[in-house]
Amino acid sequence: MNLLFRIGFLDISIVNIIDITLVSVLLYQVYKLMRGSVAIKIFLGFLSLYLIYLVVNAARMELLSIILGQFMGVGVIAAIILFAPEIRKFLLIIGKSSIFSNENVLQELLFWRKRETQAFNITPILEAAKSLAGTSTGALMVISRSSELKFYAESGDLIDAIVSKRLLISIFNKYSPLHDGGVIIYNGRVKAARCILPVTEREIPAQFGLRHRAAIGMSEATDTLIVIVSEETGQISLAKNGSIIHNLSFQEVREILNDYLTGVNTDDKFDSISSFERKKIKRTKEA
Numbered sequence: 001m002n003l004l005f006r007i008g009f010l011d012i013s014i015v016n017i018i019d020i021t022l023v024s025v026l027l028y029q030v031y032k033l034m035r036g037s038v039a040i041k042i043f044l045g046f047l048s049l050y051l052i053y054l055v056v057n058a059a060r061m062e063l064l065s066i067i068l069g070q071f072m073g074v075g076v077i078a079a080i081i082l083f084a085p086e087i088r089k090f091l092l093i094i095g096k097s098s099i100f101s102n103e104n105v106l107q108e109l110l111f112w113r114k115r116e117t118q119a120f121n122i123t124p125i126l127e128a129a130k131s132l133a134g135t136s137t138g139a140l141m142v143i144s145r146s147s148e149l150k151f152y153a154e155s156g157d158l159i160d161a162i163v164s165k166r167l168l169i170s171i172f173n174k175y176s177p178l179h180d181g182g183v184i185i186y187n188g189r190v191k192a193a194r195c196i197l198p199v200t201e202r203e204i205p206a207q208f209g210l211r212h213r214a215a216i217g218m219s220e221a222t223d224t225l226i227v228i229v230s231e232e233t234g235q236i237s238l239a240k241n242g243s244i245i246h247n248l249s250f251q252e253v254r255e256i257l258n259d260y261l262t263g264v265n266t267d268d269k270f271d272s273i274s275s276f277e278r279k280k281i282k283r284t285k286e287a
């Protein structure tokens, strides 16, 4: 059964409406994924060309339709090459939200294993951050609640030691061979140090260098919370889901870290990069 509606001279069926709704949702998701990156301009260019192609095709303008049709055919391959990072990110997001992304959930289903608790004592992390900030020592700590992040851990040196203030301070000490890159902390253990994290490709405020770029990139690619201690200012920031909160007090870091590890939604606390810029401009004007 396919109900038909007549709007003007157009006959629209329920299937058409579902089709249009799904395409709109998909396009919006793609737009959200690319917002702020250079790729959005290329995407909008492609979309405009495709719409012109549809109109030209419907109007039966054959010559133009053939030319644009050829361009669209090559365009798909070109789009795959041009949008490779965005396609990768899109697939990662799907993987992240799927049941198989969580190693423990999979193990639970397959082996009926009891899930280990992910909440652990965060005081050593906070005290280390405080001490590192006090001596303006740069640090990047990736806290994961759902996975060991083996792929990223293997890019650095595997450690697998109980997290402690002394250990973290030793790792990030400027003279330590392990201080470059990020540490990965999972289930109360420092899994690895000197890890290379993915760098965001979005435009971010000029004040953020590579350390912050890597933290934002890691938060885009995984469900992790990243603690950043700035070497330049000694300030502490947190990154999650591609957003960042800057210059936090230790109490704020403690609260957000606690909420994250106990599964409370903290997303509303994080500024998107654009709103961070807007707030900064407002603060400058007010001063």
Ligand SMILES: Nc1ncnc2c1ncn2[C@@H]1O[C@H](COP(=O)(O)OP(=O)(O)OP(=O)(O)O)[C@@H](O)[C@H]1O
Binding pocket: 138, 139, 140, 179, 180, 181, 182, 195, 196, 197, 198, 199, 207, 208, 209, 210, 211, 212, 213, 214, 229, 230, 231, 232, 233
């Ligand atoms: N892809 C990456 N993965 C992990 N760590 C990285 C990555 N890129 C840079 N870093 C770390 O960031 C350091 C460089 O930080 P940089 O000064 O450029 O950043 P920043 O955001 O300005 O931070 P700060 O405020 O501490 O100066 C490097 O020494 C390295 O430890």
